[in-house]
Amino acid sequence: MDAKLALVVSDSAKAQAGAAALRESHTWVSPENADVLVVLGGDGFLLHVLHEMLDNHPIKPVYGMNLGTVGFLMNGPHDGVPIARRVAEAHSVPVRPLIMHATGRDGREYSYYAINEVSLLRETRQTAKIEIRINGRVRMEELAGDGILVATPVGSTAYNLSANGPILPLGSRMLAMTPLSPFRPRRWKGAILPESAEVEFHIHEPGKRPVAAVADQKEVRDVATVRIVASAEKELTLLFDPGFTLEERIFAEQFQV
Numbered sequence: 001m002d003a004k005l006a007l008v009v010s011d012s013a014k015a016q017a018g019a020a021a022l023r024e025s026h027t028w029v030s031p032e033n034a035d036v037l038v039v040l041g042g043d044g045f046l047l048h049v050l051h052e053m054l055d056n057h058p059i060k061p062v063y064g065m066n067l068g069t070v071g072f073l074m075n076g077p078h079d080g081v082p083i084a085r086r087v088a089e090a091h092s093v094p095v096r097p098l099i100m101h102a103t104g105r106d107g108r109e110y111s112y113y114a115i116n117e118v119s120l121l122r123e124t125r126q127t128a129k130i131e132i133r134i135n136g137r138v139r140m141e142e143l144a145g146d147g148i149l150v151a152t153p154v155g156s157t158a159y160n161l162s163a164n165g166p167i168l169p170l171g172s173r174m175l176a177m178t179p180l181s182p183f184r185p186r187r188w189k190g191a192i193l194p195e196s197a198e199v200e201f202h203i204h205e206p207g208k209r210p211v212a213a214v215a216d217q218k219e220v221r222d223v224a225t226v227r228i229v230a231s232a233e234k235e236l237t238l239l240f241d242p243g244f245t246l247e248e249r250i251f252a253e254q255f256q257v
Helices: 013-024 041-057 084-088 244-255
Strands: 006-008 036-041 062-066 091-095 098-104 109-114 119-124 128-134 137-152 175-182 191-194 199-203 211-215 218-220 221-229 236-240
Touching: 006 013, 006 084, 013 036, 013 191, 036 041, 041 062, 041 236, 098 119, 098 211, 109 211, 109 218, 119 128, 119 221, 128 175, 211 221
Parallel strands: 006 036, 036 062, 062 236
Antiparallel strands: 091 236, 098 109, 098 221, 119 137, 119 211, 128 137, 128 199, 137 175, 175 191, 199 221, 211 218
């Protein structure tokens, strides 16, 4: 039995124009009644749809079609092959998001999901000073710099790569911890952690050296502590055409010159 598909389209003119022919080529159902969501747009819109599922809706496999800019997490645009066939032949990639638990200086608590990374960033010209704990044990008493991030394998080719962090293969069940413009210790390049690790950051002198915590696009300012764990209960599934897999693109990124 063919999967029931729902079409979810970005508001961009490019995506709306590209959706016209696709709407006529298949009988679509509502997202609530679908087995798979077909998402038209770019990486940013795909992440928006995934976050909507994490926060508010049942989690369903997602097949993205690139009608945006980079489209690293997307498949190629409509090519005349029936969409039901493309979805049926697609390979699935499991993605475990991170959960960021942040506590502000005022004691308020916040929890947000991150599919790419959780970043801690200094808010002013003052250098951030951050203590790093892994599984309850202090591993670095003080990192001084612009901040630090923790990235998933999917997010390892995004902000993490721009910060000279390592690219993680899909399925590695690892996390990349990468400092942002570290001043002390100057030569520390970061760490690769098992996905099961519980990461904690404690901000030193938060009044003088305020730090913001960002889970993908959701920001909490003036944090005192941040705890990060991977979520097995909210695992996402991305679908990719054969030969066009995310894993192949991650391999290719490592040989870019």
